[in-house]
Amino acid sequence: MKIFTYIIIALAVVLIGFNIAKLDFNNLFEGDSLIALIGIIAILCAVVILLIFRLSKSIDEKLKKQQ
Structure with a gap:
């Protein structure tokens, strides 16, 4: 799941760059x-x-480790 969110964030940065070029x-x-x-x-x-x-998700994982 961590890799997926990083990929989506990277694609978002690319889309922001594309939209800035259109301004x-x-x-x-x-x-x-x-x-x-x-x-x-x-x-x-x-x-x-x-x-x-x-x-x-990070907080959830830390709470599960404590229990």
Whole structure:
């Protein structure tokens, strides 16, 4: 499961880079630039959820070792 989350996070970083390339900083809230901005925010939310998941798995493993 650890490798899977690292792969997903790596793919998310690639997608963030792709979406940053599509941004037009002169017209940030128009057309494709807005879609790219929404994509970046969505990907960052997914990464935060994956990191929370990894942290909860780590805590669960430590609790199981104590019992």
